[in-house]
Amino acid sequence: MNLAEGVQVxxxxxxxxxxxxxxxxxxxxxxxxxxxxxxxxxxxxxxxxYLLLNADFVAAAQLLIYxxxxxxxxxxxxxxxxxxxxxVPFPTAWVRKALTAVVSLGLFALLSTMVLATPWSHSTATxxxxxxxxxxxxxxxxxxxxxEIASVLLLIAMVGAIILARREYLPEQVVPSELPQTVxxxxxxxxxxxxxxSEEKL
Numbered sequence: 001m002n003l004a005e006g007v008q009v010x011x012x013x014x015x016x017x018x019x020x021x022x023x024x025x026x027x028x029x030x031x032x033x034x035x036x037x038x039x040x041x042x043x044x045x046x047x048x049x050y051l052l053l054n055a056d057f058v059a060a061a062q063l064l065i066y067x068x069x070x071x072x073x074x075x076x077x078x079x080x081x082x083x084x085x086x087x088v089p090f091p092t093a094w095v096r097k098a099l100t101a102v103v104s105l106g107l108f109a110l111l112s113t114m115v116l117a118t119p120w121s122h123s124t125a126t127x128x129x130x131x132x133x134x135x136x137x138x139x140x141x142x143x144x145x146x147x148e149i150a151s152v153l154l155l156i157a158m159v160g161a162i163i164l165a166r167r168e169y170l171p172e173q174v175v176p177s178e179l180p181q182t183v184x185x186x187x188x189x190x191x192x193x194x195x196x197x198s199e200e201k202l
Contacts, residue, residue: 012052019045032078040071057132069154077161 022041029035043066050059090096139147 008052012049015045015048015052019049033075036071036075036078039074040067043067043071055131057135073157073161077164080161081164 019042022038022045025038026035026042029038043062047059047062047067050056050062
């Protein structure tokens, strides 16, 4: 084993330990915000593993999409919902924990069997000239429909986050306005928040 292989092995061990520790933090932390930050750590560790596999474009896409978009969207959804209800444990919470443990152990056994049964070997195939061009060609030819469906799902998630954020400011009863209402105008919202802020400044 030369120096380069030793650095790769050590880097793989550090990234694997970071990923496992962050994944345990996602599950074990009681604070949802901390779990979301740990999820970002998992995504960063996966991007590092992609770099070790010489998949630089996939690593950059992992950081841009999952860390920069999906994880930030999750944090915004958690912080904008602002649920102030206190945590009350259910009396039958152990049933859910038991079912979760059974499913997790089953998935672990299935993945372990797959890893042990797969004949791993070093690939001797020559890499393509420009992998970004090849990925772009597959995106807009073979995988065009899944690519567009993913875009629609992200748009739905963004609209849902906006609706959850604006729900607290929607009035329960429409305030009657003296101005004549037309088809394209909306009822006026109560101006309590603006007046309260101006009174504090005075």
